[in-house]
Amino acid sequence: MKLSRIVFAVLVFFISTSSCLFAQSPDESIEKLKGGNERYITDKPTHQNQKSTRRTEVAKGQKPFAVIVTCSDSRVPPEILFDQGIGDLFVIRTAGNILDDIGLGSIEYAVEHLNVPLVVVLGHERCGAVSAAVEGGEAPGHIKTLVSNIMRAVEKARSKKGDLLENSIKQNVDNVVEQISKSKPILEEFIHEKKIKVIGARYDLDDGAVSFFNTDSH
Template sequence: MANPLITRRQWLTTVSGFSLAALSGCGLPTLRDEQIDLPPYPRNAPEALQRLKSGNQRFMADKPFHIHESATWRNLLVEGQKPYATVLGCSDSRVPPEMVFDVGFGDIFTIRLAGNIIDEDVIGSLQYAVAHLHTPLFVVMGHENCGAVTAAVEEMLGKAEELQHIEALISLIKPGLRKLDFSLDRTTLIQAAVEANVRWSMQQLLALPGAAKATREKSVTLVGAVYELNSGRVRFLDGA
């Protein structure tokens, strides 16, 4: 694994075989974040989490940096990547993690599936992030008014029946909602269900022997979060 004290630009420059001087000599634009006061590449999970939180604050304030989007930066990523966080989120078009956290190409490894569910494909992608990308931070992010979670709640209330493949998807969500108080008003119930589903996904991940060992040894940190559609805020769970 790369020296944690090295900047990611240095790492990417090495693996791509380019130098910034050579690139600028070819007439390509300079890296945009050269003019932005960014902290060094995150060395560990707390620093990665703080980078995500800072990006979300900019997103909420409508003052994004839009970093790591230039042609020069994309060229540096051709031969390799070194994301500092992995985000498991929902496929919902209103919740793109890269925009929500104001990050660019190569910053986060993103896995998106309706309802941020856990299945074999997701587990395989997460194992790849651990074994090959060495991301120290893993975020499970749900969001308000999630359609997949709502469908699971409606079915558990006996108010709806879904198509075959949608049913297969929400069947992976329902076990995590069984302890909810279904007498709550609908808005409160859906809010509680979204958070319960995030915690359910985290619980399933922590039940995996490899994940349990990695979190116990603190080589990986797992946190949960819920995105608020109106404010744009990412609310991290358990005081993260």
């Protein structure tokens, strides 16, 4: 066998192996989400991967292409606003899209075991959890823990010009992106090795558009 043939065979092996591990690149995942959101905004959803054939296909194993960390708000369902179906998105939802160790562990599982290449932290317009933190006062029960977590974003947003609630929503997303990016030992390493990207985004309740903040940041 000629040397060039051997080199070619080795290349094919590596390409097929890596594509097997990561179904697509982080940027390809972003484009897929953008395309789905565009279909949703323009009332042209395909409702892809929502039939019994897809259920059967993924019953034995999942290969989602993005992790979505978003708010529990009933108006922000990721599969619908990105026009995706069963087995496409690995979703973590809490009020105010904040994370504790359990949430971080869920992302680690998606990244390390399911080879998901993209993590999106999706905040949204007029978020009730962030509003509660902006309004201040004593929150009852466990809501106190939630609000105090978001309060860091509100304090930072106070020094910025413009609408305090909007700035707090963005700052809160930025904080969670940073929290994920600095999470040791797994996520920080995956980002450093450029295996995954972590980006922030905002969902507009009125027109349905998702704006990605900075697709090159992490």
